[in-house]
Amino acid sequence: MGEVKTKPVERAEQGLWEKSYIPEILRGLSVTAGHFFRNISPRKSQRRIFTKNYPEEPTVYPERYRGLHRLMLRDDGQVRCVACMCCSTICPADCIHIEAGEHDDPSIEKYPAVFVIDELRCIVCGLCVEACPCDAIRMDSGRHIPPYTERNEAFFDRDLLMELGGLSQAKQGGDRTPAAAE
Amino acid sequence: MAEVLITLVKIIVIVFVFVLGVAGSMTLLGDRKQSARIQNRVGPNQAKFFGFSLLGFPHFIADGIKLVLKENIVPAQANKFLHTIAPALVFIPALIGWSVIPFMDHYCTGTVMTLPEHGYTEVCVDGEWKNYFSIMHMNSGVLFAFAIAAISVYGAAIAGWASNSKFSLLGGLRSSAQMISYEVAMGLSLAGALLIYGTLNINEMVRMQGNLLGDWLPMWGIVIQPLAFFLFLLAGLAETKRAPFDLPEGESEIVAGYLTEYTSMKFAMMQLAEYAATVFIAALVAVVFLGGWQMPWVYADGIRIFGNHWTPFGEEVWYYISIVLRIGAITFKILFLVWLQFMMRWTLPRFRYDQVMTLGWKILLPLSIANLFITAVIVTILA
């Protein structure tokens, strides 16, 4: 068992000298001046600038970063999504609009004829990725949602999302015997 | 006619190039770049001139253009006349004070000779002093500067009252209370120095600071009046209404104080006046306590230290070199003090209203009176 005890916080009494503002002002100035001179030092390695020059120096997001959605592809480049609506069901922001269509291939059957994500409504919670039973939607594009000037630009449709997507290697559908001759 | 032209040139160079240039660029370099470096940031660098960010200077211009183009808003039921005139009341005094700040000794048309036996006084032989380096040569220069600075109280108070906003009103009250209180301490702390210098003429005061104590220590105000220097600097900081004394516009308490209802160029004028005041206080401290245009051991006729004297490059040339050095010296001192004020601004938390009053009346005022008294006693004894 860990030990938990209370610890009274202490405050130091101040003498007359400290009460005269001067020592603490100088101490404060030494901290800020230290930062100032370090950060104007000609040797850039000495500087401790925390800001990133964002557009010039692109930030690298961690692997798990939730950014723009992307739709994964099958081996043949078709969309993996089968319009099961799990993502749009779990989406708390109701930002995914899917209309299912009949696919020509009877082994696929269903595909999203319309798949639009309103990236402005999206709250980037990542529940859609968790809810996807087909590894079709992911948010690991490594790109954040860009700013928009028009509402329409924020509607990411299927093809745009597929462009961001990549090939998914995940196996789907379990083991099946070849189709019996009909 | 020539006099007028020279005065005009001086006004333009000092007020528009130096004061507004420094004050304006301080908004950028001081408030932005310096604070950025203190806070481990980069500061503005996105606005560019032909692809060069130039330390962020284009932002200064962009800011100016933006402020000019902004809508000028006068609140409903505000006193339109006073609301409009207030920025001018703040801005103009901040500039007029500069007329008595000397950037260099008077120009001597003849030969300058330093008389170490008379306390390193410089005299002009075979010629006369021409006032080229301050706008106005005034015997009561310090008094004039104080008188003018006191006017800006009205600007802030009127701005606060005329805005028809409670936050502005509080800001105006705070600013007038604060400025009036600190003017007393400021004047009294200076009185000690005046006793020693025995003159109100700023240029004379600076000239006297060229004396060397024991042939090596420049007799700057800070040396002979260290306490007064500290008191004056503090009171001066409070006068400029900048952090840690920025409670008249303490943005977290009363939004922006007397500036709350100002926009556009009126706001810019107020803001610029504040920066100009910062520079002006720096200049006052520099001329009264830091030797003004004096550069240690550099005199118009050569370098003197420990009784030694040599004149590099010959006397004719050296005189011009010394002019440049001295202008450089005062500029450096002013900029250093400005820099220091900004460091304070970014380091220290803000006082509370009543604490500022306590500090002003109960600490600074008694101390400056004590300082004056002791100085007076010493001066009497020595005299």
Added chain:
Amino acid sequence: MAENIYDPIDQDVHSEPMMLQMGPSHPATHGTVRFTLTLEGEKVIKCETEVGYLHRGFEKESENSTWTQVFPYTDRLNYVSPLLNNFGYALAVERLLEIEVPERCDWIRTLMGELSRLSDHLTCTGAAALELGAMSAFLYAIEGRELVWDLIEEVTGARLTVSYGRIGGLKDDLTEGFEERWKYAKRRLIEIRAEVDKLLTRNRIFLDRFEGTGVLTPEMGISYGYTGPVLRSTGVDYDVRKDHPYFMYGEVDFDVPVGHRGDNFDRYLIRMEEIVQSIRIIDQCLEKMEPGPINSDDPRVVLPEKEKVYNTIEGMINHFKIIFEGIQVPPGEVYSYTEAGNGELGFYIVSNGTGKPWKIHVRSPSLIMMGGIHKLIEGGLLADIIPTFDTINMIGGECDK
């Protein structure tokens, strides 16, 4: 306050108190709250507090979401320490479900929760300095917070709206290099804390603003229901982590800092000390943690592994039922509470046995503290509102729900 405040204060000069509307849109009332102040000069003689300007209907929204969908909403309660809300809510539902989470999950929750507490306290102390005009101290603290958020982002995928907790477990395990990154962050955090300390703690201007202002007595704190650092500043050593240990708080050593004057400075000191303690707890968590599963093995609650979802009908059915129906929580009610950044964060939950909560009530520490804040403000100066409101650390999202 006295009833006769509107009477003329001075019989000779006619004067009357000034009413000042501070907020909701005011730089000091961050998180949107409104104080209707009655001022006598700059002295506050009466303060009426009005909350609700950031009301988003969290409790009502939750009733229309599945149990899982509530997580993104809890992120937005105390948005400075979202992980603590996530875990607090998850714990409440788990108590209702009567399920246990694996040990590693508890360790991670403890660890990530403390990270969030770090970000909360750094923001709070920094913001307090900022509002007093000491902007550099604020930005140093924010730099520390950025480091914490970097860590949080790496693990959860987002800096602020993490939605990392899950009922019965977590969204993800820690990342591989987490420990190394924490070591770096820790070194910097200690440096940053020292710098902030240097800039503020002994500075007389800061002390004058903080000492003796916004004083709370222990009796008042308890009777108003205050918890967290604010209550501890009065000397009452109530900390849910200590008094009712949950997660792995019973397994780690840490001190609960308490003050004794109940003023702003005590609250500031407590937060500064809690930063140190949080760092201690995180270190211990990383040391004691052992590899293992992070999710409960209850199929009613936890989504099956993706591999099984993709390839077996059993996994697929399980997945589908949880997604479209929500987790089926048995009927009942529970009040579960944890120590969040500002105090006791309680979730009172009623379930009617469906996939959606019947009622979720949040006992948000901020709201409760707003109930008595006028006592801290009245009698002080206008400018004292700033440090008091800062150390109270009201977070709008949590207060207004």
Added chain:
Amino acid sequence: MPKVNINGTEIEVEKGTTILKAAAQAGFEVPHFCYHPALSIPANCRMCLVEVEGARSLEPACYSEVTDGMVVETKSERVIKAQKSVLEFILLNHPVDCPICDQAGECKLQDYYMAYDAQESRLRAEKNQKVKVFPIGPEVLYDGERCILCTRCIRFCEEITGTNELTIVQRGDSAEIRTFPGKELDNPYSVCTADICPVGALTSRDFRFKCRVWLLQSTDSVCTGCSNGCNIHLEHFRNEIQRYRPRYNPQVNDYWMCDAGRLSYKEVHTDRLLRPMSNGAALNWHGVTETASAKLARALDDDAGSFGFVVSPQASCEDLFLAKRFIEEVLGTDQLYLGGKPDGFEDDFLIKADKNPNRQGVKAVFGGLNDFGDVDKLIDDIESGAIKTLYMMETHLPADAETRQRFVDALDKLDLFVLQAQHCAELANQAHLALPACSHAETEGTFVNFDGLAQPFEQAFAPHGDSLPHWQIFMRLARAMGQPLTYTFVHQIRDEMFQASDADENGEPAEAQAE
């Protein structure tokens, strides 16, 4: 009356009750796939096995009748083991189809797996592949892999429709449902097989992929396809009807409804009149009420005798009641005509020839149909100039295409033609004033079916466009014309209407009993 003990609960049930029903009465659910209350009991799915004290093996609860003193356990260890085994077995060859299966969400396999199994399969065999997306009939698709061979569909075709299209072919794990050679599943009730299919083997072609069922909101309503008035669940999503599903009502339609009725929801969303129009220009209700009342008042002033009114049996009783009051109190005309759809196909089960849901309602409200003129008279009257102003409810007329064309041509002769309808048809363009009315999904009301049974229906979603219920339109016009009819809620009209009809001794039948 045998007494039986189920899971420790003592209950007395009628003789001949099966264990399953007895357990339901006692409050215990026994899972079942093949059993359907309206069909015969084959007991082939083995899901409902329960333990009967004294019996050697587990008994199928759907088939076994209770005897006095029987002690039944539906949750014993043995039963649970059996249930898990059955589910594991059924799921063995089930495809991983939930994402593409329309049944997901109302699938018994899903429900029972979570409730009675919730464990992983122990079998590691490859899944069998069978026929998918097989068009077994014009309205129904068959998926062999999902089928659990419960034979509900086969029994439906044998016992309910008597058309006998379906059977099982092959054996063992190759067994599938097929139609007999030369037949297809094309009886008029074929989609009911998709309803009763406990899994996603049979799915409706119309509903296919339209919407996930868990997103649907359901409202109790009545089908408007014919005068039978089948009770339905009107299932909608985002203000759009997605499908009709029969609602159990033993007095009317039992568990069933016809395919044509199922598709009749499409009318609600096609060719709708959405904005009030005046001579082709869209107006808002304020404007149109003013215009309409002014025009109607002028028409009445000019020649009150030349005013005709077409009443529609498509409207609900409440609408008709206000129509009656409007006609009598505001317009004061007695030249009434009856609109509505022409008769159509009928059979001896559910489908009726009268395609209007509320002809009996018109009869009840107006006290018989004798006062109404027919279409021919209407056209004659218009052509002869006996009618100068026509007010028409709904666009339907019981006439063939030729007659209808005559009517449309004759409309030009009218001085004023006011149309108050859901649909544009071709009449809205010719109407001087077109007022949009709601469909039955957007308001509430009562229909009286062919049998005289008054059945209420509920509002499912907000009205499309600017449309308003008929009764509200009448109220607006009446108020604008200075003779206000004041109601706030439909139930006020309903109360008054029933009072009035009782007074008329016109025997408005009691409302249908709740399910």
